[in-house]
Amino acid sequence: MMKKVNAHLLGLSIAALVAASTGTAHAQEKYPSRPIEVIATFGPGGGADLMARQFARLAEKELGVAMPVVNISGASGNAGLTRVLTNAPDGYTVGTLIALSVSAWGAGLGSAKPDDFAYVAMTQNSPSMLFVSKDSQIQSYDDFAKLAKEAPGKLRVATSGYGTQDDITLKYLATVGVKTTNVPFAKPAERYASTVGRHTDAIYEEPGDVVQFLKSGDLKPIITFDEVRHPAFPDVPTSAELGMKINDLPNFRTIVVPAQTPPERVQTLHAVAQKVLASPEWQKFCEETYTCVEGTYPPEKVKDTVERFYENVKGYMARFKDKE
Template identity: 30%
Template sequence: MRLAPFARAFAATAAALLALQGGAHAQDNWPNKPVHIIASFAPGGSSDLVARQLAQHLSTHYGQQFIVENRAGAGGNIGVSFVAKAAPDGYTLGLATSGPLANNKWLYKPMPFDAAKDLTPVALVGEIPLVIAANPQVKAASLKEFVALGKSKGKDLTISNPGSGTIGHLAAEYLRINTGASLRSIPYKGDAPAMTDAIGGLVQAVSAPVTALVPNIQADKLKALAVTSSVRFPGLPDVPTAREQGIDLVATVWNAMIGPAGLPKPIVDSLNKEINRYTSSAEGKAQLAALGVIPLSATPAQLSEKMAAESAKWKRVVDAAKITLD
């Protein structure tokens, strides 16, 4: 039987309303099955452990399992790409770092996703600052003195980092470019070898996430010159920030919860509220501090702005230093 134009329009409108009601009802009942959080790095690292702490808290709050699934590789791109391609129904989320959310688009070509278009920012979780630490024999007690030494010496000072394109590498290049000091950044394959050669004096300093270096700084095997967060790191309260020394360097590894593009606003708002409550609570602060993470909170819009600002900031460094991972 053929419908008249008015009847067809009425039927289409009714069907659309039913679909919207069904979608709203599904969101009201969310989550009614396990939720997967994709951790974009290997098990045992700080990002993985943050994801597991969040998963435990969210499971308790929502009365439904939040399961961490590790999909590591390509600087975090593999895991985040999986999230970007998932259905936007709230059952696949991601705990990602600043690499795939801001920096990697200038380092990896081609990128498997566009962070600005293919993802929904949900909540900022926390950050780990870098520390620039020197071999004890280096005649500099602060980052300011280290930079002055780099300007006065006849040859480059060397700074190791955990790998080409890592935030430790970018921060060292940022320092060189913006201070004019003669510094040479040397990529290693991970925190441990970069730190070992700084302790051994094969390089003068190391630029890496603070959590990897704290034990050797406390043991006086390395001399902390500066942390690169906006405020001092609680685990090294006597070490000043770069900014306190008149050097405008802020570089951290930050974690954020994300979802695929089109994630329904009620789900985003619910998760954002609960994650912010966790990172602001005494329990959340203590659990994150045990991993060397400084808790943060932000609205989804603020997280989106941070992703864009950090991306623009590090693009200038990548371009100036001609860093490529191709």
């Protein structure tokens, strides 16, 4: 009996040693040592997709591993974010988290929250605008507001979906007498083409996503939803100038991982992201798309920005509900 007990204790000791050595080996594993999957949470050709691909291309040079990009679109980006959260939180899956998705959470669409993620970097930031076709009878925001007041709901505005800041801005405009119809498009290219082809009267978008149409002259901005005028569009008035209180919903994009990801791996990714954002290639990219981020954004500042945006959206939704 004593021999059996000793053998059992010896077996437990060996198992404990094996478990401890395995844990130590995992902790000492070089990171990254295999490809890192990048989840682009919107379809090909849109701003989030282009950002993800540019980031992956530059970051993989720094990390020394491949960073294949996978597009998982749907539910205002929440389909792809679900994939990020259900994969192992080991730093080998990163995703794009953009303002549209956070807005959807604040509007009650989707169950994710800012605390579900650890934040690698703020990669892009830009105010949104309303754009119209070059051949439109609308050539200014005053024209837009006048027509909307004369025929409430007649003007059709292309957006990226319900619950997004696009939708919230249109809801806000309705509260000041400028009522329009939200026409959501799941695919970015279809959204852009709808206004260029005059199937919709305007599009709510950030300038970087429609830069090719701005350069060709097919689209023109009529209002910037911000406190100050956009330096690239100094003749376009802001919502603040026009007395509106809808100036706090920027169109940001970030790179995230699940909140349970080891902090040292988040820091590795953040350090690489800082190198990417400072590179000449990225600076050229962000300047061409009007999305350069001003200042530095450590992970905690990125999270704070996301949380404040989330609370702003919830505040708007509560005010809209009170007025129903």
